[in-house]
Amino acid sequence: MGDKVFEPGIKAGRLTAEAYADHFSDLHPALDTHEALVASDRCYFCHDAPCITACPTDIDIPLFIRQIATGTPDAAARTILSQNILGGMCARVCPTEQLCEQACVREVAEGKPVLIGQLQRYATDHLQAQDMHPFTRAETTGKSVAVVGAGPAGLSCAHRLAMLGNDVVIYDAQPKPGGLNEYGIAAYKTPDGFAQAEVDWLMQIGGISIQHGKTLGSDLSLDGLKSEHDAVFLGMGLGGVNGLSVPGADKDNVLDAVDFISDLRQAGDLGQIPVGRDVVVIGGGMTAVDAAVQAKLLGALNVTLVYRRGRGAMNASGFEQDLAASKGVRIVTHAMPKAVHGNGAAREIEFDYVDDQMQPTGETLQLAVDQVFKAIGQTLEGADLPVLDAGKIKVDAVGQTSVSGVWAGGDCASGGDDLTVTAVAEGRDAAMDIHAALSKNAG
Template identity: 55%
Template sequence: MAIKETGDIAAGRLPADELACRFGDVAPLLDAQAAAVAASRCHYCYDAPCVHACPTQIDIPSFIRKIGNGNLKGAAHDILSANPLGGMCARVCPTEILCEGACVRHHQDGEPVAIGALQRHATDWAMASGVTLFHRTADSGRRVAVVGAGPAGLACAHRLAMAGHAVTLFDAHPKAGGLNEYGIAAYKTVDDFAQREVAWLLSIGGIDWRDGVALGRDMRLADLRAQYDAVFLGVGFAGVRALRIEGEDFAGVLDAVDFIARLRQADDLSTLPVGRRVVVIGGGNTAVDAAVQSRKLGAQSVTMVYRRGVDAMSATWAEREFAQTEGVALVLDARPVRVLGDGNGVTGVEFERSTVNEGAERFIVAADMVLKAIGQTLVATGVDADLLTHDGTRIEVDDERRTSLPDVWAGGDCAATGLDLTVQAVQDGKLAAASIDRMFARTAIRAA
């Protein structure tokens, strides 16, 4: 569904050529010389803290040493054997709080090794060169259903296919990739990279892709369990929290995730409507992506408002600083009270200072578009209630990502596993695939 143009919400605020420049790659690829210089700064620590900080446990000193020696194939193998979505993670991971945040060079000169850029250098080379890094083993005769083609589902499918198991990969969307395709800022993943990475991942063979199929609507979990030897649920967070305030139904009030998805799927950004004055409510990465992209589309003012202080924001310091350098104003400790508007749409949002104890201060931020980025939720349609946590917000899993059903695993945002990050979702998929493979091995031994 297109964004309705109303009031001061309009498309074509900037010409197509300027939009192309604004939405260019935010972190261009290193050339060979720059990569060699960056690699030379690594100390190749024996007990590397950067490795421990990476949820997928990539051997970072090893792949950086290989880049320094000119062995890009070996570097790419190190990365992708630990993280099959290493190319996307190199673009979207909050390296400043993970691997680079743990780099020992912080204690030396305050500047970490450019691990993310080096990881992208190697993985982009591998995909561009078409080199074969992995081979599928002999068909095991086992069949696995993977529901959800986001990072967790893709990682799980790739690992299972490599082990010789036949995988059917289901997703409600027309394209695989999950948030990598629909929920990440366009300037972080240019040139259709999400789909190029999916194509590389599926090239391992043994994965049957089924689009437009949703759990609970087109298939039941009980039927999948009957038809397949194992099931992995990577359904993500499809629901969006509501503000539950007056005026939320005004034209011009949109979910930030829907706004980002429309932008990512737009063939021509100059046709995408955006407000002249945009207010984004929230303090996470989705809020930052929505705010920055509104600004890049030509919004004259963009204000991101968060109900708590800066230390409570889930967006990292690097994301916050980037938003502010892009012209996004940040207002803290303020909660929305009501959306103001009339028959033509939104005119502003009234906020209340959440730090004031007596006589709460209220103020209004003028707006003609409001983007809600206050969190997403699990849509549990088709998921057995017994699989959920006590509060019903996630799927309960153990350390191997097994659910309470013996043949069902889960991972990614929908599962209670820790960080809501792409790299954590990849690790969930890996752990589940390894657990499923071990189960198949045990049953084969018993059958023998």
């Protein structure tokens, strides 16, 4: 960041326009055709491919890579999208290094997997650039389904239901569709408005309408949705944020990381986003890393990410941890917040060092700070919900809840990992079960 003189306090415009453009450019530049052919040639096209098993959406990875290798990327895209309609976004944000690429035979043998994520992006981008939708809608069933939430689970569910001939109304609290894809992911992972472009492309299937500014519990009731529609899918994610229960947590400039990321994603000019000189992020997941890295990229001088357990327990992948370190983020582990100090606004934050059993060791850490971001987990909000399990909507293997005619999936449901790709799979599978139930009732 050069010889920039850093001013204390929180301010916008710490860097030049050129620096912002450089810092927030595409994290993984797209492969060109030659690079894609070379990368695809490394695949062994395993018959019992472990990469498929490792993919939450069960994409036939060897098949789509073979299709790229034979010069048919649009066919490859169809293979991907038939299982994961948000394959373009997942290619950008999915932790492939922990899933398909970790299971790749090349990774096991050589420590260098096939570039599955980048090849998936190459194929899906090639198709989407042609403004082509690879699927056609079936004859209408006359059935109507309400989908609450326009995030990955809701969009995946809505598309599959619409493709099967059902009419779908998506109700979403935000002014734009996309959920976390639009509001909750680092800007350098999805530049150039990709999230909205992908939603627009998905909507080409037809049969889907979206109503914005609608929240379950305040604007909508479950009984009301059931009376207006033949089935309901809940995919609204986690709207609440866990609080920081230490003295001084209510001081000025102790903020939620999700709001910081959302504001940054929606900003027309990154130079208008204020950032501190000394920033501390509390947490160990993807949100924490995204907030920490982006604070550094916005021009913060010192950014420290503090997590209460060891690195191996962090939800953020090893790749993401290394990315943060490469951008100048300091990562401190085995430390728990003890107090935030300052006269009105945060000026210092104090931590207790803890052992593996989370017990204080007697040592403390004091960090100068003018901006604190909390990334310590999110919670389900809303009234009139089905039975919960550990704070999430209890569902079975296909997403059915305790309420007849109501399914759920994504982060709000008690399914698998809180990943975009998992949410897509849960939305798709729930849609298939909803369609089967509606078809049976129609018979």
